[in-house]
Amino acid sequence: MSIYAEQALAGSKLAGSRLIRQLEEGDPQGVLGMKAIYAHAGRAFIVGVTGPPGAGKSTLVDQMVVVLRVRGHRVGVLAVDPSSPFTGGAVLGDRIRMQRHALDEGVFVRSMATRGQLGGLARTTREAALVLDAMGFDVILIETVGVGQDEVDVAELAHTTVVASPPGMGDDIQAMKSGIFEIGDVFVVNKADHPGTDEAVAQLRGMLGMRGCAEGDWLPPVLRTIASAGEGIAELVDTCFAHRHHLSDSGLFAGHMFRWELHVFKELVKEMTFDKLFGTHNENSRELELLVQKLKARKIDPYSAAESLVQRV
Amino acid sequence: MSIYAEQALAGSKLAGSRLIRQLEEGDPQGVLGMKAIYAHAGRAFIVGVTGPPGAGKSTLVDQMVVVLRVRGHRVGVLAVDPSSPFTGGAVLGDRIRMQRHALDEGVFVRSMATRGQLGGLARTTREAALVLDAMGFDVILIETVGVGQDEVDVAELAHTTVVASPPGMGDDIQAMKSGIFEIGDVFVVNKADHPGTDEAVAQLRGMLGMRGCAEGDWLPPVLRTIASAGEGIAELVDTCFAHRHHLSDSGLFAGHMFRWELHVFKELVKEMTFDKLFGTHNENSRELELLVQKLKARKIDPYSAAESLVQRV
Numbered sequence: 001m002s003i004y005a006e007q008a009l010a011g012s013k014l015a016g017s018r019l020i021r022q023l024e025e026g027d028p029q030g031v032l033g034m035k036a037i038y039a040h041a042g043r044a045f046i047v048g049v050t051g052p053p054g055a056g057k058s059t060l061v062d063q064m065v066v067v068l069r070v071r072g073h074r075v076g077v078l079a080v081d082p083s084s085p086f087t088g089g090a091v092l093g094d095r096i097r098m099q100r101h102a103l104d105e106g107v108f109v110r111s112m113a114t115r116g117q118l119g120g121l122a123r124t125t126r127e128a129a130l131v132l133d134a135m136g137f138d139v140i141l142i143e144t145v146g147v148g149q150d151e152v153d154v155a156e157l158a159h160t161t162v163v164a165s166p167p168g169m170g171d172d173i174q175a176m177k178s179g180i181f182e183i184g185d186v187f188v189v190n191k192a193d194h195p196g197t198d199e200a201v202a203q204l205r206g207m208l209g210m211r212g213c214a215e216g217d218w219l220p221p222v223l224r225t226i227a228s229a230g231e232g233i234a235e236l237v238d239t240c241f242a243h244r245h246h247l248s249d250s251g252l253f254a255g256h257m258f259r260w261e262l263h264v265f266k267e268l269v270k271e272m273t274f275d276k277l278f279g280t281h282n283e284n285s286r287e288l289e290l291l292v293q294k295l296k297a298r299k300i301d302p303y304s305a306a307e308s309l310v311q312r313v
Numbered sequence: 314m315s316i317y318a319e320q321a322l323a324g325s326k327l328a329g330s331r332l333i334r335q336l337e338e339g340d341p342q343g344v345l346g347m348k349a350i351y352a353h354a355g356r357a358f359i360v361g362v363t364g365p366p367g368a369g370k371s372t373l374v375d376q377m378v379v380v381l382r383v384r385g386h387r388v389g390v391l392a393v394d395p396s397s398p399f400t401g402g403a404v405l406g407d408r409i410r411m412q413r414h415a416l417d418e419g420v421f422v423r424s425m426a427t428r429g430q431l432g433g434l435a436r437t438t439r440e441a442a443l444v445l446d447a448m449g450f451d452v453i454l455i456e457t458v459g460v461g462q463d464e465v466d467v468a469e470l471a472h473t474t475v476v477a478s479p480p481g482m483g484d485d486i487q488a489m490k491s492g493i494f495e496i497g498d499v500f501v502v503n504k505a506d507h508p509g510t511d512e513a514v515a516q517l518r519g520m521l522g523m524r525g526c527a528e529g530d531w532l533p534p535v536l537r538t539i540a541s542a543g544e545g546i547a548e549l550v551d552t553c554f555a556h557r558h559h560l561s562d563s564g565l566f567a568g569h570m571f572r573w574e575l576h577v578f579k580e581l582v583k584e585m586t587f588d589k590l591f592g593t594h595n596e597n598s599r600e601l602e603l604l605v606q607k608l609k610a611r612k613i614d615p616y617s618a619a620e621s622l623v624q625r626v
Contacts, residue, residue, distance in 0.1 A: 031616050038614035053365055261608050261615050268619035270583040273590065276626055278582070295574050301351035302574050303344050306581035313589055 002033035008135055009040060013108050016135050020110060023127045034127060040134035042257065044076070047240050048158030050144045055164040056190040059227040061143045065101055066230070067237045068139050076132030076140040077101075077109040080125055080154055108137055122153035123267075126260055129157060155183045159256055160243045162236070164188045164225075165204070168196030181207065185220055185243050188236060192224035218246050277313060284312055315346035321448050322353060326421050329448050333423060336440045347440060353447035355570065357389070360553050361471030363457040368477040369503040372540040374456045378414055379543070380550045381452050389445030389453040390414075390422040393438055393467055421450055435466035436580075439573055442470060468496045472569055473556045475549070477501045477538075478517070481509030494520065498533055498556050501549060505537035531559050590626060597625055 004022065007015030019037075022030030049061050061077060068075045101107040110132075112125050129140050144154050155161045163184035187208070189200045204222045221239055225232035247253040278288045291309055294300040300308075317335065320328030332350075335343030362374050374390060381388045414420040423445075425438050442453050457467050468474045476497035500521070502513045517535045534552055538545035560566040591597045604622055607613040613621075 035614050035616045038616075042611060255609070258609055262605060265604070265608055265615035265618050266587070268615060269591070269622050270587045272619055272623040273586055273626055274579070274583045276623060277586065291578070292575060295578055296568070296571055298355060301348050302578040302581060303348045303351075305578050306585055309582050310585040310589060313586055 002029055002036050004029070005033035005036035008033075008131060009037060011135070013135075016108065016131050017110060019131055020112075020124075020128045023131075024112070024124050030127075034130065037131055037134035041130040042133065044129070044133035044138050044140050045160075045241075045244055046129055046133075046140045046142065046158045048142045048144065048155045048161040049164060050155055050161065051164035051188075051190075052166075054166050056166065056227050057143050057164050060162075060164055060188065060190055060225065060233075060236075061141050062101075063225075063227050063230050063233040064141060064237055065107060067233050069104065069106060071237075073139045074106045074137045075108070076129070076135075076137035077107070078125055078128055078132070078140065078142045079109070079111045080121065080142060080144045108132055108135070122157065123264065125154055126157050126257075126264070157260065159247055159253060160185045160240045162186045162188055162240065164190050165200060166191050167194045167200045182211070185218060186236070186239050187220055187222040188225050188232075189222065190225045190227050192232065193226050193229075197224060216250070218243060278309070284309070287312060315342055315349050317342070318346035318349035321346075321444060322350060324448070326448075329421065329444050330423060332444055333425075333437075333441045336444075337425070337437050343440075347443065350444055350447035354443040355446065357442070357446035357451050357453050358473075358554075358557055359442055359446075359453045359455065359471045361455045361457065361468045361474040362477060363468055363474065364477035364501075365479075367479050369479065369540050370456050370477050373475075373477055373501065373503055373538065373546075373549075374454050375414075376538075376540050376543050376546040377454060377550055378420060380546050382417065382419060384550075386452045387419045387450045388421070389442070389448075389450035390420070391438055391441055391445070391453065391455045392422070392424045393434065393455060393457045421445055421448070435470065436577065438467055439470050439570075439577070470573065472560055472566060473498045473553045475499045475501055475553065477503050478513060479504050480507045480513045495524070498531060499549070499552050500533055500535040501538050501545075502535065503538045503540050505545065506539050506542075510537060529563070531556060591622070597622070600625060 002019065004015040004019040008019055019030065019033045021027075022033060024030075047064075049057050049064075051057055058079075061079075065075050065077060101109060110128060112121070112128060125142060129142065132140050142154060142158055161183050163181065163186070165188070167189055187204050189197055189204065191197075201222050201224065208220055208222070223232060223236055223239060225236055227233065244253065247256070276282070278284045288309060291300065291305045295302060295305055315332065317328040317332040321332055332343065332346045334340075335346060360377075362370050362377075364370055371392075374392075378388050378390060414422060423441060425434070425441060438455060442455065445453050455467060455471055474496050476494065476499070478501070480502055500517050502510055502517065504510075514535050514537065521533055521535070536545060536549055536552060538549055540546065557566065560569070589595070591601045601622060604613065604618045608615060608618055
């Protein structure tokens with residue numbers, strides 16, 4: 001058994017963090033750890049908080065942690081940053097304030113970096129969420145920066161997705177619409193003491209009205225918060241739990257992760273089969289190397305090269 | 314040979330568009346098409362235009378097309394939208410204005426949708442760029458919405474990445490920093506007739522100064538544009554070509570795509586091997602199905618399930 005998994009299950013945040021690092025780095029020890037923690041996971045309520053830059057997501061998450069702690073929850077926070085190809089690390093930025101929770105045993109904050117793996121962000125974030133889940137953090141907040149496909153992928157991990165926006169976005173709300181709008185379960189206009197709040201709320205409600213809604217569907221509410229003053233946060237947390245109950249009632253809470261488990265399973269099978277058949281110590285690895293050289297010289301296309309290699313299986 | 318590839322190479326935009334659709338949908342005919350067009354591609358100059366919502370990217374791209382056309386280039390435009398999980402399609406939004414190029418034989422505009430494939434956006438965008446490239450569009454503009462990992466992935470496709478931002482972002486520029494800032498080759502403060510332009514330019518230059526730069530490196534310039542009035546666009550296009558020359562001089566232009574070809578090749582090998590070994594008509598497919606059932610019931614973790622299956626290879 002993985003030593004980090006064992007220590008993490010016993011309550012060590014340091015060990016949990018190291019296990020997540022192993023997973024990010026593709027360390028085989030990380031897989032051992034995941035096998036060990038898997039049976040202990042599957043209970044946490046995962047809430048995604050996303051929205052465009054300037055929405056005040058970090059402050060919102062920070063205040064949600066405060067409310068959740070008062071209510072006795074143990075809270076995990078995963079701050080997802082796009083990787084920096086140049087620094088290889090996450091830029092912490094204004095997340096520094098989250099450090100005030102660092103001494104609280106009931107809070108586990110971790111920044112996620114993608115380290116340039118394609119499609120790797122959602123996968124390592126999900127694995128990190130499973131680690132926190134297994135460690136007994138019963139509410140996990142995943143904060144994502146920006147608008148894009150990675151946000152959609154990460155948001156699909158969450159049971160409940162909070163979409164935050166600043167007031168006064170005007171036409172730019174259209175840009176949001178094309179990305180994360182469709183995946184929101186709860187909408188928040190943050191900085192609601194700023195001008196343009198009423199317009200933003202009305203605009204969001206109008207757009208939600210167009211989404212169409214069958215009987216018994218969850219109609220996403222639009223809330224107002226002033227995260228910097230802690231206003232509206234308790235209502236936001238209440239609404240997230242109301243959505244959780246809705247999911248449970250409709251049988252959607254359990255099994256939510258299955259699509260992901262299945263995806264991970266298939267990806268693992270593909271990778272492991274590839275290593276087994278074409279890895280360094282295999283007779284096919286020389287053929288692979290020859291094809292890569294031809295590819296580099298543009299003497300073959302990737303499609304024909306792949307077919308040629310797979311024929312050997 | 315793929316009929317669409319043949320017709321696309323002969324100049325049919327409709328056929329080119331249908332081939333791209335096949336690639337998006339994972340149609341095996343698409344792969345046949347890619348094999349056919351591959352030898353004809355590899356010459357186009359690919360320019361990514363990215364930046365946060367509100368930067369005016371679509372207008373910028375629209376005006377770059379005008380300048381490039383005057384200079385005799387044939388221009389492809391790929392507008393990358395995050396997929397909408399609900400509609401399954403791209404939201405066109407203000408891109409409608411690009412339609413004024415629809416009657417110009419020398420311009421090919423295509424919106425890309427991701428259709429929910431994980432990590433699929435960069436791949437299909439790259440394939441679409443190859444199609445346009447093979448069709449003789451010698452400059453390809455890829456416009457991406459928002460800030461996130463998909464933007465980083467897509468931007469890595471481009472030879473030259475233009476990062477556009479609106480003036481007056483203030484602290485929000487930090488949010489941009491964490492995403493696409495590091496990958497920019499050319500920076501543009503658009504809407505430069507708005508207040509806050511000087512500050513934004515100075516802030517960007519300050520951040521770029523911190524990036525560090527060895528002798529002979531390309532130091533990304535910061536330009537001002539008013540795309541809605543066509544101002545500064547010729548200089549922007551000149552600067553993109555200056556970066557292209559820099560890449561050629563440093564031997565980085567050719568071979569730029571190799572990393573991607575290699576990635577595609579390996580992904581294809583993995584997929585094809587999986588289908589061959591565990592596909593529907595295979596003796597292992599029943600074992601796969603049993604493991605999926607156990608996974609659904611949480612009786613096994615994905616890691617152990619994968620190992621169990623791969624042992625049969």
